[in-house]
Amino acid sequence: MTDTAGGKVIKPGGTIGVLGGGQLGRMLALAGRNMGYRFVTLDPTEDAPCGQVADEQIQANFDDVEAARKLAALSDVITYEFENVDAHVTSILMNESYVPQGSELLYTTQHRLREKKAIEAAGVPVAPYAEVKSAAELKEAVEKFGTPCVLKTATGGYDGKGQWVIRSIDEVEEAYDTLSRAKTELVLEQFIHFDKELSVIAARSPRGEVKAFPAAENIHVHNILHQSIVPARIPSDVQQEAEKLATRIAEGLGVIGLIAVELFLTKDGQLYVNELAPRPHNSGHYTMEACRTSQFEQHVRAICNLPLGSTELLSPVVMVNLLGEHIEPLNGLIDQPGFLEDTNLGVSAKVHLYGKKEAKEKRKMGHINLLTSDVQNALTWIERTRIWESK
Numbered sequence: 261m262t263d264t265a266g267g268k269v270i271k272p273g274g275t276i277g278v279l280g281g282g283q284l285g286r287m288l289a290l291a292g293r294n295m296g297y298r299f300v301t302l303d304p305t306e307d308a309p310c311g312q313v314a315d316e317q318i319q320a321n322f323d324d325v326e327a328a329r330k331l332a333a334l335s336d337v338i339t340y341e342f343e344n345v346d347a348h349v350t351s352i353l354m355n356e357s358y359v360p361q362g363s364e365l366l367y368t369t370q371h372r373l374r375e376k377k378a379i380e381a382a383g384v385p386v387a388p389y390a391e392v393k394s395a396a397e398l399k400e401a402v403e404k405f406g407t408p409c410v411l412k413t414a415t416g417g418y419d420g421k422g423q424w425v426i427r428s429i430d431e432v433e434e435a436y437d438t439l440s441r442a443k444t445e446l447v448l449e450q451f452i453h454f455d456k457e458l459s460v461i462a463a464r465s466p467r468g469e470v471k472a473f474p475a476a477e478n479i480h481v482h483n484i485l486h487q488s489i490v491p492a493r494i495p496s497d498v499q500q501e502a503e504k505l506a507t508r509i510a511e512g513l514g515v516i517g518l519i520a521v522e523l524f525l526t527k528d529g530q531l532y533v534n535e536l537a538p539r540p541h542n543s544g545h546y547t548m549e550a551c552r553t554s555q556f557e558q559h560v561r562a563i564c565n566l567p568l569g570s571t572e573l574l575s576p577v578v579m580v581n582l583l584g585e586h587i588e589p590l591n592g593l594i595d596q597p598g599f600l601e602d603t604n605l606g607v608s609a610k611v612h613l614y615g616k617k618e619a620k621e622k623r624k625m626g627h628i629n630l631l632t633s634d635v636q637n638a639l640t641w642i643e644r645t646r647i648w649e650s651k
């Protein structure tokens with residue numbers, strides 16, 4: 261480990277501790293091991309996806325103080341693969357080890373209202389919103405924004421959970437009663453009639469270097485990411501603008517490591533940030549084969565304060581998620597000639613699986629990166645395999 265004016269450098273051979281042992285940690289460890297780093301992960305699940313590929317897994321709950329201390333003692337640098345990290349555990353890790361991402365960004369992104377204020381302070385637009393503290397305030401805000409509009413819990417929501425699309429003023433009482441049970445602040449957002457959902461993942465290192473990956477066009481099914489299409493089918497000036505906004509957020513919020521920026525694009529070309537995730541992101545899995553540097557390698561470089569890698573796109577790509585219900589149809593095809601290399605369509609399929617034993621419905625089990633010269637061919641490949649028919 262060396263200290264330079266631009267912050268501490270963790271050289272290969274060092275140990276990276278990962279809070280959380282899911283697929284994001286697993287792919288991070290796989291990338292980091294190639295770079296010569298060692299990994300230790302903390303996760304309560306036996307044989308967690310990251311535990312399978314790390315040097316060591318500490319099997320304990322995320323609020324287990326002794327386990328956090330053990331992780332701190334074993335690690336030269338600590339990162340996390342989910343954002344709802346317990347504040348007490350974060351402070352232990354920061355006191356007893358090195359957490360270059362700090363606690364402030366987590367504190368901001370754990371709470372929708374704090375997050376929106378920070379994004380606005382960085383000079384980046386978010387959908388018009390209002391904090392609501394009572395059914396009466398909600399009614400007033402619904403009248404202001406009009407219907408539909410979206411009521412969200414400030415904390416704890418993901419993949420569309422903790423949300424209520426209010427379609428008529430008559431729903432106000434029920435929406436308020438239901439979401440206020442979550443015992444957190446509520447925020448009402450104007451409904452954005454978006455044309456496309458995009459995301460940009462940017463990285464920033466302690467030495468202040470920032471690089472953004474190409475914008476992805478994301479298609480969700482039942483609020484879960486289904487596909488990321490890159491290049492996004494949008495004008496190049498909008499792509500550049502989205503990447504510029506993500507860079508501005510990385511700089512404005514003093515991000516270290518990755519920040520995933522989810523955006524709405526309206527028909528008239530306006531971009532609004534929906535939310536942030538201070539970690540590798542499902543919509544960045546396309547980088548694994550399609551970019552010169554993957555998001556996982558970039559995160560390792562950023563937290564270890566190595567120079568960031570090139571984010572150049574090497575090939576158009578479509579990433580498609582494999583949920584529990586897609587595993588059986590995939591298994592029926594995976595050994596078929598022409599499945600992984602479809603020369604007719606000019607599509608090359610790279611299958612990634614996360615080592616999860618039970619293929620529960622809607623559980624993220626893996627993904628496929630489809631490399632192609634034309635994203636339309638990859639979309640045709642997806643349709644023809646019929647793996648995703650039972651959505």
Ligand code: AMP
Pocket residue numbers: 387410417418419420421449450451452453454457480483522534535
């Ligand atoms: P979130 O949990 O905030 O990422 O929202 C989940 C999904 O709900 C988004 O990917 C959008 O498809 C939809 N959504 C959320 N907020 C809005 C909004 N203000 N206007 C329109 N759609 C929204």
